[in-house]
Amino acid sequence: MNGCSSDPLTKTSRYLLNNQQKSFKTPMKKSLLEVTSPIVVISVKELPQYLNQPNLVLQLASHQLHYAHAHVWAEPLKEGLSKALLSDLNANNLAINFIGEKNDFGIESTISVQLEVDYFHADQNAKVILSGRYWLSFSNKGKPAIRQEYMLQTSLETDGYLHSVEKMRTLVKQLALKIADDISVIQE
Amino acid sequence: MNEVDNQSANIRPMKSLSKIWLVPFIAALIALWMVYYQWSSQGPLITIEFVNAEGMQAGKTKIKSRNVDIGEVIAINLNDDTDGVLITARMTKEAEKLLVDDSEFWVVSPQITHAGISGLSTLISGVYIEISPGNSPIDKTDFVALVDPPVTPIGTPGLHITLNSNDQFAYSKGDPIIYKGLTVGQFEDIFFNFDERVVYYNVFIKAPYHKLLTTNTKFWDVSGLRIDLNSDGISMKTGNIETLLTNGVTFDVPKGMPVGEAITQRSYFDIYANYESADDLRYKQSAKFVVLVSDTIRGLKVGAPVEYRGVHIGQVESTNLRINDAPNKLNTEDFEIPVLISMQPGRVGLPDDASGVALMEDQNKLWVKQGLKATLRSGNLLTGSLFVDLQHFNELPVKEIEQFGGYAVIPTMTNEFAQITDKAGKFMDNLNNLPLDKLSNNANNLLLEITKTANELQGVSQSLEQLLVDANKEKLSEQLAQTLQGINHLTKDLSSGSTGYEDLRKTLQTLTETMHELKPLLNQLNNQPNSLIFNSGQQEEIEPKGLKSIKRAGDKP
Numbered sequence: 001m002n003g004c005s006s007d008p009l010t011k012t013s014r015y016l017l018n019n020q021q022k023s024f025k026t027p028m029k030k031s032l033l034e035v036t037s038p039i040v041v042i043s044v045k046e047l048p049q050y051l052n053q054p055n056l057v058l059q060l061a062s063h064q065l066h067y068a069h070a071h072v073w074a075e076p077l078k079e080g081l082s083k084a085l086l087s088d089l090n091a092n093n094l095a096i097n098f099i100g101e102k103n104d105f106g107i108e109s110t111i112s113v114q115l116e117v118d119y120f121h122a123d124q125n126a127k128v129i130l131s132g133r134y135w136l137s138f139s140n141k142g143k144p145a146i147r148q149e150y151m152l153q154t155s156l157e158t159d160g161y162l163h164s165v166e167k168m169r170t171l172v173k174q175l176a177l178k179i180a181d182d183i184s185v186i187q188e
Numbered sequence: 189m190n191e192v193d194n195q196s197a198n199i200r201p202m203k204s205l206s207k208i209w210l211v212p213f214i215a216a217l218i219a220l221w222m223v224y225y226q227w228s229s230q231g232p233l234i235t236i237e238f239v240n241a242e243g244m245q246a247g248k249t250k251i252k253s254r255n256v257d258i259g260e261v262i263a264i265n266l267n268d269d270t271d272g273v274l275i276t277a278r279m280t281k282e283a284e285k286l287l288v289d290d291s292e293f294w295v296v297s298p299q300i301t302h303a304g305i306s307g308l309s310t311l312i313s314g315v316y317i318e319i320s321p322g323n324s325p326i327d328k329t330d331f332v333a334l335v336d337p338p339v340t341p342i343g344t345p346g347l348h349i350t351l352n353s354n355d356q357f358a359y360s361k362g363d364p365i366i367y368k369g370l371t372v373g374q375f376e377d378i379f380f381n382f383d384e385r386v387v388y389y390n391v392f393i394k395a396p397y398h399k400l401l402t403t404n405t406k407f408w409d410v411s412g413l414r415i416d417l418n419s420d421g422i423s424m425k426t427g428n429i430e431t432l433l434t435n436g437v438t439f440d441v442p443k444g445m446p447v448g449e450a451i452t453q454r455s456y457f458d459i460y461a462n463y464e465s466a467d468d469l470r471y472k473q474s475a476k477f478v479v480l481v482s483d484t485i486r487g488l489k490v491g492a493p494v495e496y497r498g499v500h501i502g503q504v505e506s507t508n509l510r511i512n513d514a515p516n517k518l519n520t521e522d523f524e525i526p527v528l529i530s531m532q533p534g535r536v537g538l539p540d541d542a543s544g545v546a547l548m549e550d551q552n553k554l555w556v557k558q559g560l561k562a563t564l565r566s567g568n569l570l571t572g573s574l575f576v577d578l579q580h581f582n583e584l585p586v587k588e589i590e591q592f593g594g595y596a597v598i599p600t601m602t603n604e605f606a607q608i609t610d611k612a613g614k615f616m617d618n619l620n621n622l623p624l625d626k627l628s629n630n631a632n633n634l635l636l637e638i639t640k641t642a643n644e645l646q647g648v649s650q651s652l653e654q655l656l657v658d659a660n661k662e663k664l665s666e667q668l669a670q671t672l673q674g675i676n677h678l679t680k681d682l683s684s685g686s687t688g689y690e691d692l693r694k695t696l697q698t699l700t701e702t703m704h705e706l707k708p709l710l711n712q713l714n715n716q717p718n719s720l721i722f723n724s725g726q727q728e729e730i731e732p733k734g735l736k737s738i739k740r741a742g743d744k745p
Contacts, residue, residue, distance in 0.1 A: 126733055
């Protein structure tokens, strides 16, 4: 009987990258339909294959990854990343309207940001990394596009996937600040 | 004193001649010997008469034979009549035998002719006199020089013959005689016989080619490039490369003719315009007929072939025969042009004599009665040259043979072109005779009726079309509206935001989520397929380590 009984089902934890409470701040800013404000379209390119799946990823060694069995993303990471980034950008830059590429309101964008992610995970050395590159291009063809490499990392204070997700969220916040800085530079 | 007186002188006889005189005596003897030697070794003194003494100098100009000095000019004087120059020359003793009656002298000087360049060495050394020794047994010391060097040296083996021509050929000295492309002789000199008004050419054929000359040999002209454009087409002929630039004559025995007897002494031959002319003359006998032509004879020339079913059996002798007994009156009808033709029995294998001619005449007369007709045909469309063609037309026999000027007449048929034009004329006449006016009137009426009918038909079809349009319009538009409405409903159902679309999207989303949840399970099964059935011991989940844990682990011993 004992042999034939199945294992007790492992409890699965589901995570959201974006912080819902902070995103509620976005309706407080100006309306997106105010076309006088610059419109920046954020589009996240397809994530690497190892991130394009529900399991959270932990780097065990230099070239070894581990997919968590019981810790999964509640939504595709690409969507979570896009939402978190938009939330941070809109919260911190009231003079600019940031929209996702799926939000087609028929408004022509002033600047478009193409984000590409290479690595976005925690490792066994108590670190969380976010790296890749993004391109800033103008709808005005006269100006050249800008490419920026980024490599962000932070430390994990405590154990567990939940904490690692919180740290991943802080890295997204840092990335949002970096993008906002570059946009403000090229607008001058 | 007496002793002195009594003493007698001893008189000794003295020598009358001193020995010293021997020296001049011997010298005189030597001189005499030298004079004798000179006199005895020198050759004869000769005189040669030239037209002028251009380039010659006394004491300098040599007389040579085969480039060996055999004499020297010692004096140059005008002759008694002052119309020439008399050269006095001393010959060597060895040259004495060369001075015979037919020996020839001439001056060698630089010459450029079509045959080549000669005497170039005299440009430096000066002119000299060349002798061509003769064969005569009679000695001679007074000579008349040739104006030009002889073409053929005396004694050259071969045969001298004479050609004549009353045609307008212009051969000159040195022009070649060709035999099958080889130069076998040349023209030596030319003279014109005023009485006969004929040009005679002395020609030398060198050995061994002179053996080719027989009594049946014919000579013909091969000057330059000959292009024949006749009823047989275009042909180009030449003797050899030399005759392309100069004139020339070739010879041969015409094909099929016996070779004849060999010629051993000077003979006379005619020069013909071409091989065909030379060949034609092999047939001596011919039967003559008259053809009365009612078509044009432009293009029909004397010498044009007469063919019987394509076999060359004769030629045209005259294209407009004149007869003495022509009636001195006006012709009431058109004049048929009499063309005299000759047919050689030798060409068709009959004997080339009177019997052959008689047989050929009888044969042709018989055929004429049975329907033999002569037709002028075009031998060459380019040149328009004509020939006489004899053909049998059995359906047109003749009862009695006509005579014209003493010759039997072969009836004629109009030529091909005339036949075609005749038929074309008849066709046009028939065309003219057609009642086209009536036909066109009828056709006009018919067309009017057809137009009227067509108009009526058009009206009917318009009415019918309108009827059909009216009948279909309501039904069709109703169906169309229903179809469009259906499409509209369908589009609405499937458009973004519609219920159908939302349902579809939700279904897909649910499916994606389900797959999302199934993925960890699938991974577990992939790693441990029996984990659902057997308790393999739950492995602890590897979790990220924080700095505190790492520090704590580092503190442990």
